[in-house]
Amino acid sequence: MSTLEIKDLHVSIETEQGVKEILKGVTLTVKTGETHAIMGPNGSGKSTLASTIAGHPRYTVTSGTITLDGEDVLAMSVDERARAGLFLAMQYPVEVPGVTMTNFLRTAKTAIDGKAPAIRTWTKEVKEAMAQLRIDADFAQRNVNEGFSGGEKKRVEILQLELFKPKFAVLDETDSGLDVDALKVVSEGVNRAQAEGNMGTLLITHYTRILRYIKPEFVHVFVDGKIAEQGGPELADRLEEEGYDRYLAGAGSAVQASI
Amino acid sequence: MTGITEEATKDGARIGAPSIEGFTEEGESLSPTPVVTGPLGGAASKSHSHGGGYGIPDSSRAGRLTSYRLADFPELKGTEEEWRFTPLRRLGGLHKDALDGAAPAVVVEAPESVRVETVGRDDSRVGSAGIPEDRVSANAWAHFADATVVTIPAGAELEERISVNLTGAGLAASAQHVVIVAEEGARAVVVLNHEGQAVVSENVEIVVGDRADLTLVTLQEWTDDSIHVSSQQVKVGREAKIKHVSVSLGGSLVRLTPTVRFAEPGGEAQVFGLYFADAGQHLEHRTFVDHAQPNCISNVLFKGALQGKDAHTVWVGDVLIQKQAEGTDSYEKNQNLVLTDGCRADSVPNLEIETGLIAGAGHASATGRFDDEHLFYLMARGIPEDVARRLVVRGFLHEIIQKIGVPSIEEHLVEAVERELEAGDN
Ligand SMILES: Nc1ncnc2c1ncn2[C@@H]1O[C@H](COP(=O)(O)OP(=O)(O)OP(=O)(O)O)[C@@H](O)[C@H]1O
Ligand SMILES: [Mg+2]
Numbered sequence: 254m255s256t257l258e259i260k261d262l263h264v265s266i267e268t269e270q271g272v273k274e275i276l277k278g279v280t281l282t283v284k285t286g287e288t289h290a291i292m293g294p295n296g297s298g299k300s301t302l303a304s305t306i307a308g309h310p311r312y313t314v315t316s317g318t319i320t321l322d323g324e325d326v327l328a329m330s331v332d333e334r335a336r337a338g339l340f341l342a343m344q345y346p347v348e349v350p351g352v353t354m355t356n357f358l359r360t361a362k363t364a365i366d367g368k369a370p371a372i373r374t375w376t377k378e379v380k381e382a383m384a385q386l387r388i389d390a391d392f393a394q395r396n397v398n399e400g401f402s403g404g405e406k407k408r409v410e411i412l413q414l415e416l417f418k419p420k421f422a423v424l425d426e427t428d429s430g431l432d433v434d435a436l437k438v439v440s441e442g443v444n445r446a447q448a449e450g451n452m453g454t455l456l457i458t459h460y461t462r463i464l465r466y467i468k469p470e471f472v473h474v475f476v477d478g479k480i481a482e483q484g485g486p487e488l489a490d491r492l493e494e495e496g497y498d499r500y501l502a503g504a505g506s507a508v509q510a511s512i
Numbered sequence: 513m514t515g516i517t518e519e520a521t522k523d524g525a526r527i528g529a530p531s532i533e534g535f536t537e538e539g540e541s542l543s544p545t546p547v548v549t550g551p552l553g554g555a556a557s558k559s560h561s562h563g564g565g566y567g568i569p570d571s572s573r574a575g576r577l578t579s580y581r582l583a584d585f586p587e588l589k590g591t592e593e594e595w596r597f598t599p600l601r602r603l604g605g606l607h608k609d610a611l612d613g614a615a616p617a618v619v620v621e622a623p624e625s626v627r628v629e630t631v632g633r634d635d636s637r638v639g640s641a642g643i644p645e646d647r648v649s650a651n652a653w654a655h656f657a658d659a660t661v662v663t664i665p666a667g668a669e670l671e672e673r674i675s676v677n678l679t680g681a682g683l684a685a686s687a688q689h690v691v692i693v694a695e696e697g698a699r700a701v702v703v704l705n706h707e708g709q710a711v712v713s714e715n716v717e718i719v720v721g722d723r724a725d726l727t728l729v730t731l732q733e734w735t736d737d738s739i740h741v742s743s744q745q746v747k748v749g750r751e752a753k754i755k756h757v758s759v760s761l762g763g764s765l766v767r768l769t770p771t772v773r774f775a776e777p778g779g780e781a782q783v784f785g786l787y788f789a790d791a792g793q794h795l796e797h798r799t800f801v802d803h804a805q806p807n808c809i810s811n812v813l814f815k816g817a818l819q820g821k822d823a824h825t826v827w828v829g830d831v832l833i834q835k836q837a838e839g840t841d842s843y844e845k846n847q848n849l850v851l852t853d854g855c856r857a858d859s860v861p862n863l864e865i866e867t868g869l870i871a872g873a874g875h876a877s878a879t880g881r882f883d884d885e886h887l888f889y890l891m892a893r894g895i896p897e898d899v900a901r902r903l904v905v906r907g908f909l910h911e912i913i914q915k916i917g918v919p920s921i922e923e924h925l926v927e928a929v930e931r932e933l934e935a936g937d938n
Pocket of ligand 1: 266267268275293294295296297298299300301302
């Protein structure tokens with residue numbers, strides 16, 4: 254049983270107009286076996302939270318803590334965080350020229366496990382995982398994300414989730430840009446990983462559609478860099494019907510402007 | 513944080529540029545009319561004067577002075593179009609001194625059927641594929657003592673590769689001359705291994721007979737203080753194929769000018785290159801494909817990586833599609849990957865097209881930084897920074913390595929690239 258604990262997290266970025274605070278005190282605890290959904294309007298800071306957990310250098314933590322089983326995540330480099338068991342499925346996965354998927358997956362797996370996987374079982378595992386996510390076998394020979402469609406990139410993120418077996422997965426809008434079938438395939442992938450019983454999930458989404466397949470125990474509403482409300486799955490349905498107006502009325506003008 | 517930005521054009525607009533009067537097949541006479549070059553070739557195509565020799569200034573690649581006589585070439589100032597990127601101070605006198613040092617020793621390993629000869633300056637094969645196109649090349653021509661001629665007899669299909677090992681043993685400025693002849697219908701792989709310590713100006717003539725198929729790999733793995741300027745001229749016969757691969761890794765200054773001339777219709781040229789410049793190295797490659805005949809195909813691809821302070825690479829790719837070269841299909845591309853601050857990669861494609869009746873002509877040039885976003889993505893998957901960097905460079909250069917098609921050389925290069933990467937880690 255692991256715990257990812259975020260306490261009173263404040264995050265800013267450097268912009269051309271100066272330093273801008275984006276996260277304004279986020280507190281959130283995720284435990285193994287739990288699924289938390291984060292919903293909220295555009296620009297409210299959801300991706301900022303995800304990237305900060307992963308350690309993207311653009312984001313500066315000005316106060317607050319992130320710990321994984323008590324270990325200070327903020328003191329770790331990006332690769333150390335991944336090896337400690339954090340995984341971010343990115344909203345916009347990057348194309349990496351010159352590196353084949355096969356080579357990339359093996360290198361990452363080796364880094365995460367601290368030893369190279371046994372070739373034969375690994376190759377088989379990759380093949381099977383690809384087949385389950387309906388990723389064509391020839392993707393293995395293509396460069397990482399290069400020329401992949403939006404939906405294909407998302408499937409490949411979930412492929413990595415299944416292969417790397419993290420303690421905590423942050424899925425940043427993995428459902429966006431997926432057609433109905435793909436949504437189902439990808440959700441099944443996440444559920445398989447969750448069903449192994451060693452993972453907690455933070456699922457960022459705009460749509461309740463995916464929540465038909467992936468059932469969160471907790472729903473958090475993100476507004477203007479803070480959690481404005483928390484609840485169970487029923488909160489998601491209410492958001493779908495009512496939108497975010499209720500929260501925005503009380504929020505700062507910056508949010509209004511960014512919508 | 514920019515990714516690889518690519519400027520690519522499949523040429524349309526430049527097709528049908530005004531023809532040039534007064535051309536000969538050798539491209540020795542001069543053009544009075546302006547020519548059109550690629551968009552990045554603006555500065556490169558400014559007219560300049562050669563002063564001596566044949567006379568009038570010209571902006572076209574075809575108009576460049578060629579001569580066997582050193583005296584025909586004016587002394588270099590460094591501002592000439594073809595020398596503007598080269599630090600003359602670092603040429604070790606190759607452009608002005610008598611090149612009477614001992615040339616790198618030549619040892620040829622070849623199957624029985626291949627003829628290997630050492631011949632004098634008056635041998636008929638010397639001068640059969642090229643005339644010097646610049647002063648350093650002409651200086652070598654003026655000073656070389658004897659030439660190594662390697663002949664692959666007509667019709668021979670060699671499985672075993674031919675190695676021409678050129679091993680330098682000192683820094684006295686010297687001149688070298690090598691002639692490779694693939695006779696009609698011959699098929700072979702020749703590797704020029706440039707090793708040891710040298711300051712040398714070299715002329716390599718490569719004759720690819722009708723329907724012959726030659727792969728020539730030139731490896732530059734000199735010591736850190738070596739200086740190497742090499743003019744490699746390829747004459748391509750009817751329906752013949754050349755694959756010319758330049759690999760420049762070691763040396764203080766390496767400047768290679770591979771030129772491919774189609775002497776008959778139906779030829780095919782693949783001109784590839786790979787370079788990896790470390791701190792302080794100057795690695796320059798200038799390719800020229802002269803489509804002087806109809807229905808020929810050319811494809812130029814050079815890829816380079818740079819790391820360390822004052823690592824400097826230059827690629828200039830000239831392609832000339834002459835008026836009579838109908839049915840030409842040509843493409844050229846250079847990609848550079850800059851790994852650290854303080855490096856400089858110059859990349860200039862020049863395309864001159866004098867006929868609209870071609871199958872295709874295009875060029876692309878891209879210089880990318882190894883991007884923070886690439887690094888973040890790989891590190892977010894647990895891969896440490898140094899491993900991530902290697903993964904990307906290996907992948908980037910592998911495209912060229914796998915085109916060589918000679919497994920033993922491919923293995924050798926994979927190892928050599930690994931060594932370069934390790935050298936950059938400390
Ligand atoms: N480089 C940047 N320069 C200026 N503002 C930025 C930059 N990066 C992020 N922001 C701002 O930070 C705020 C939060 O962005 P973030 O991407 O975290 O939002 P989000 O909740 O993920 O939105 P979405 O639902 O559209 O994905 C936005 O107002 C955004 O414009
Ligand atoms: Mg977002």
